[in-house]
Amino acid sequence: MNRNSIRGSGIPTGRRPLTAVALGSVLALTVTACGDNGSGSAGDKGSEGSGTGSITFWDDNGGVRTDIWKQIIADFEKKYPDITVKYVGIPAAAAQSKYDTAIQGGGLPDVGGVGTAMLAEVAAQNALEPLDSRLAKSTLNGRLSQNLVDVSKAAGGGSTLYQVPTSANNGTLWYRTDLFKKAGLAAPTTWSAFYAAADKLTDQGRNAFGCTIRGGAGSIAPALDAVYGQSGITSFWNGDRTTVDDPKNVAALARYVALYKKDTPSADVNNDFTKMVAQWDSGTIGMLSHNLGSYQDHLKALGKDRFRGVPNPTLDDGTRVQVSNPVDGLSLFRSSKNKAAAWKFIEFAVSHEENSKFNESAGQVPANTEAAKDAWIQRSEPTKLAADALNGANTKIVQLPYYLPDWNTISKSDNEPDFQKLLLGKVSAKQFLDTLADQLNKAQADWKKNR
Known part of the structure; x- marks a missing residue:
């Protein structure tokens, strides 16, 4: 599974106290894995250093991305023979606790992978160096997707850049080209076309359905994508109050969930992404909203000529709003004692050639806009369209509040069961969004109070 398949899941972001036993155990693990190569604790201001010597890099998706990072490190050391990079691979599920432990007990790296799902918590503990001024003077300036830079800043909890983006996934509407052609339907590139196709392709007597909805684990983010995509509202907040319960969003959600059991299989209510993808790959369902991560599954099941992936639908005027x-x-x-060398590594890793190489391996959209034009992307239509959407002038991105310590709890355990009740008609769209809005408003107030 691509670790971004379920947005915001897998790496908890809420701040939580470590017990003495847990702290000791994880600290021991950190020492065993990294020795004394870390740069210090969060309270250490570090220094620029000589720009040569040794730096430590933590890969926050170790095992999955180890091979490609070792290639990039080898390229870097060839260009900068006076700098040695010590690689430490950390499984994605353990990355948050690894950073938390090192912040408390020392041993932080010079540079590390920090995804937006945990960026705010790490930054809030004063562990990260602000990067705005470095980027402004860098060869990367003007060569990164502005939309992705904006996501990075928002995820950090404000207007400061604490993360140079390397790559992103994107919402993708996969559709069965064979079924669309047989029904005489055009590609579902707008929401109007999406709903028309959902109705026309449904024939419950033949067990054929127009689309599938994710009702199990990971259901909230794709539902919000559909909601904001239809309403056209471009900000998650209006002051300190969320827009999630805006009447336009309520109407959009009501229309979306009304598809359940009318134009979708009844099993959708319990389907997480793996079950949803398997159901689409093996059946006669017209459309599936997921992301680029499931491309290989579809290719294996359907062959390249029976499906296509396009970005999630636009409004009828061509405006694309997505979360x-x-x-x-x-x-x-x-706390790095060699920030100059560490920054050189970041610049190199996100440069055109290396960023392209990384994302071709990962199957994701490059943050470097020059890399996003490379030949391998042109050969992969879903990735090309996703890159075009992320960088498009008509694309408006609604920044989900990854910075809230309670975001994962709110978007998963607190509301996924209620979303299932919504699909089953036990609560209304307004009731669901009112509850969600109340939780978000309280979480935002707590976050501002404790900053």
Whole structure:
């Protein structure tokens, strides 16, 4: 599974106290894995250093991305033979606790992968170096997707850049080209076309359905994508009050969930992404909203000529509104004793050639806009269209509040069961969004109070 398949899940972001036993255990693990190569604790201001020597890099998706990072490190050391990079791979599920422990007990790296799902918590503990001034003077300036830079800043809890984005996933509407052609339907590039196709392709007597909805684990973010995509509202907040319960959003959600059991299979209410993808790949369902991560599954099941992936639908006037996806990126740690060398590594890793190489391996959209034009992307239509959408002038991104310590709890355990009740008609769209809005408004007030 691509770790961004379920937005905001997998890496908890709420601040939580570590027990003495847990702290000791994780600290021991950190020492065993990293020795004394870390740069210090969050309270250490570090220094620029000589720009040569040794730096430590933590890969926050170790195992999955180890091979490609080792290639990039080898390229870097060839260009900068006076700098040695010590690689430490950390499984994605353990990354948050690893950073938390090192912040408390020392041993932070010079540079590390810090995704938007945990960026705010790490930044809030004063562990990260602000990067705005460095980027302004860098060869990367003007060569990064502005939309992704904006996501990085928002995820950090404000207007300061604590993460240089490397890559992103994007919402993708996969559709069965064979079924659309047979029904005489055009590609579902607008919401009007999406709903028309959902109705026309449904024939419950033949077990054929127009689309599938994610009702199980990970259901909230794709539902919000559909809601804001239809309403056209471009900000998650109006002051300190969320827009999620705006009447336009209520109407959009009501229309979306009304598809359930009318134009979708009844199993949708319990389907997480793996079940939803498997159901689409093996059946006669017209459309599936997921992301780029499921491309290989569809290719294996359907072959390249029976499906296509386009960005999530636009409004009829061509305006695209979508919620933010988690962004992968690199952060410079404040306690580093060799910030100059660490920054060189970040610049190199996100340069055109290296960023292209990384994202071709990862199957994601490059943050470097020059890399986003490379030949491998042109050969992969879903990735090309996703890159075009993320960088498009008509694309408006609604920044989900990844910075809230309670975001994961609110968007998963607190509301996924209620979304299932919504699909089943036990609560209304207004009731669902009113509850969600109340939780978000309280979380935002708590966050501002404790900043």
